Amino acid sequence: MSRLFVQLGAQGFLLGVLETLYMTFVSTLIAYLIGLPVGILLCVTGKDGLRPLAWLHRLVGFVVNVFRSIPFIILIVALIPVARAIVGTSIGNEAMIFMLTVAAAPYVARMVESSLKEVDAGVIEAARSMGAGLFSIIFKVYLPEAKPSLIVGAVISTVTVLGYSAMAGTIAGGGLGAIAVTQARPSNAEDVIWLCVVLIVIIVQIVQEVGMFLARKTDRRLRMTAKRSKAKPRKTRT
């Protein structure tokens, strides 16, 4: 057992886990506060959307693509002065959350857009035929109908952000990534690195399983086999 392993102890690793969870969930949450509306905007203004607006769609799409194409590690470096201006510091977990949010929001926007686009165009048309307006369709059709897909998207986004958060060490953030990269690697404490890997894998597994369970549970399209056996015999038609 390496000296670092002993030095960190259960408490050190637990702190790492908590910091990783904190950074991941807070930044994913903020990323959704930004990405969800942007994703809806992308879907609505698209060519087959409810309010096609080519210039706005292209502009927002362009900005999203720019942010998505910058590798996160470079984005961190580039955002250091911005973080200082906005969060007041360029180091630590709060700075990291800012950077993760900037990286994740465009990703979330695309995820949301693709989930919403999966909603059957016929259902949207039916809602329009009933006199539903833009906001009714967004909140009563798009979002509820896409819910299972949105949850799956949220799981994937969370796992991606978790991966990014491991780079926190590079700007003096905390978490398991920082332990592995900035503390264990220089002192060659391989056991510490591996334990970090295992802990991250466990976190990802839990997020994945819980998320998928929720997605399945809320999806009403999949319950047919479970309930049909209980269904009463069909009523005689008149």
Add this chain to the structure above:
Amino acid sequence: MIELCHITKEYPSKDGVILALDDVSLTVKDGEIYGIIGLSGAGKSTLVRCINLLERPTRGQVFIDGEELTAIGKKRLPEIRRNIGMIFQNFNLLEQRTAEGNVRFPLEIAGVNRKDAAERTKELLELVGLSDKAESYPAQLSGGQKQRIAIARALATKPKYLLCDEATSALDPATTDSILELLRRINSELGVTIVVITHEMRVVENVCDRVAVLDSSKIVEEGEVSEVFSYPKSEIAKQLIIPELIRSVKSSGGKKLRLVFNGETADSPVISRLAIECGIAVNILYADTKNIDGRAFGHMVIALPAEEAEGEKVKEFLLQHQVSFKEEI
């Protein structure tokens, strides 16, 4: 009354403009069931969507009860749409809502209060005979049940009109009949004016009062169903109404008569009596007739005897017995 005046719909495409509707005009009277029949790609779906402006016509006007839909503002359109229910081939139910939730949906949009909405929803589920399925999700329902829920949903806001876009095309014949019967009942009991889009002649024949035949973006024929059904003028109408007839007529030589039973003839064994009374045996090439309330409806194709005189005798007999016929080559 629904009036479409000189409706033209063009879609831009890579190779110029696609003409989906070409100067289409028609009038649907209050209280009737109006059919629009045509092959796929004829423009039927575009046409029905012009009625509630899901598709905006490129040129032409749409009037609902005298109000020009193509000229009204954004505020008024949703109100008018609430007066025009619509059902679809693929039902288009909200998959994440129960049957009851689906029926309540248009009421929520219209801002009806919870208590009234719940009451109305219950009423509608009763009307379509699916009260026991209120808590089921669409995935747990059969095609016919889904369409019934869709019908209940379309009627939630008590519309005066109901548009049916290929509403029975995804259903088997027995289920189709039960849905058509429901539509007839909605028409007669609730007084809802219905527009039916279909490619199946059965559907038109079963429920419609009048029919328009759409071919290549144009209306080629329009009239009372019994009239169009008995004496189709356009090639496309003949093809839609009696596809087997055309085939059977083409496949064998000799002179043939097409007998039309459009309800004016009593359901009596005409052909048997022809054989017995005139002593002429005719060969039946094709027959599709049915008895509705003691009256005969349908078509029959018979081969005429080779001898001219006997052929005349057959025609005379048919005239005497008020069977209309047409010589087919």
